[in-house]
Amino acid sequence: MGKEYIGIGAGAVGFRKWKMDNGKVKSFRYYTQTNVKEFLKNPTKYSYEELREARDEISKYIPGTPLNYWF
Structure with a gap:
């Protein structure tokens, strides 16, 4: 699993x-x-x-992308 990160502002993405x-x-x-x-x-x-x-692996290459439509 990747490291945690924070998103700030409207439309931002974070990971926890x-x-x-x-x-x-x-x-x-x-x-x-x-x-x-x-x-x-x-x-x-x-x-x-x-x-x-599997989603975590893909998100390493496409950070911040909602992947629920991929699977």
Whole structure:
């Protein structure tokens, strides 16, 4: 799995690992709102995408790309 990174601003993308209640660590890519006005109203609203090993491998070559349409 890759290193964590943060995205800042409307339409930004970040990557985070979370330790779940069962002790397993899962990787997530998160997205802020793409609408600037909505982002300014609520900059802490995010959408999340859980990443799996194959997606992580591809995202090394295409960073920040939502990959849910690839699989």
